[in-house]
Amino acid sequence: MKHVFVGASSAALMLSAMLPVSAHAAGASAKTDAQPCLIAGWENPASVCASHIKTIAATCFICHGPNGKSNGAIPSLAGQDKAYLIAAMKDFKAGRREASVMQKYALGYTDSEYEALAAYFAAIK
Numbered sequence: 001m002k003h004v005f006v007g008a009s010s011a012a013l014m015l016s017a018m019l020p021v022s023a024h025a026a027g028a029s030a031k032t033d034a035q036p037c038l039i040a041g042w043e044n045p046a047s048v049c050a051s052h053i054k055t056i057a058a059t060c061f062i063c064h065g066p067n068g069k070s071n072g073a074i075p076s077l078a079g080q081d082k083a084y085l086i087a088a089m090k091d092f093k094a095g096r097r098e099a100s101v102m103q104k105y106a107l108g109y110t111d112s113e114y115e116a117l118a119a120y121f122a123a124i125k
């Protein structure tokens, strides 16, 4: 598969075009695991964790499509197997899986964020 690089300016344009609609739709259709979580080393209540994960997931929509449903060359995340998504993020972080951009994204998040993101995307129908 050929990988597509989305430049910063076009990504920003897509983000501003997509966010209001997709953030709303994600809230309506996807559930996140309601568990306390660590954000930057601090324990946070489940409600804070759920909105934290929705905010991160919205940044993934830029390339993986609104609600993780892609129409292009970049794979969809919506409805993917949770364990598969977690393993992919760990492989990107460790450099075990070839990546154009995903190693950088994977480096930005913790294992517990991978878990919550994977649950979030796996729950989207």
Ligand code: HEC
Residues within 6 Å of the ligand: 003, 004, 006, 056, 057, 059, 060, 061, 062, 063, 064, 074, 075, 076, 077, 085, 088, 089, 098, 099, 100, 101, 102, 103, 105, 117
């Ligand atoms: C700048 C565009 C971009 C952004 C933003 C982005 N991705 Fe990706 N993603 C890609 C590309 C391109 C690939 C293919 C691997 C590669 O070339 O890095 C990919 C692959 C993946 C895969 C493997 C999918 C599969 O079917 O094997 C996962 C999982 C993934 N991304 C998760 C995420 C998550 C979670 C986020 C948000 C934190 C995210 N991505 C943000 C571009 C992006």
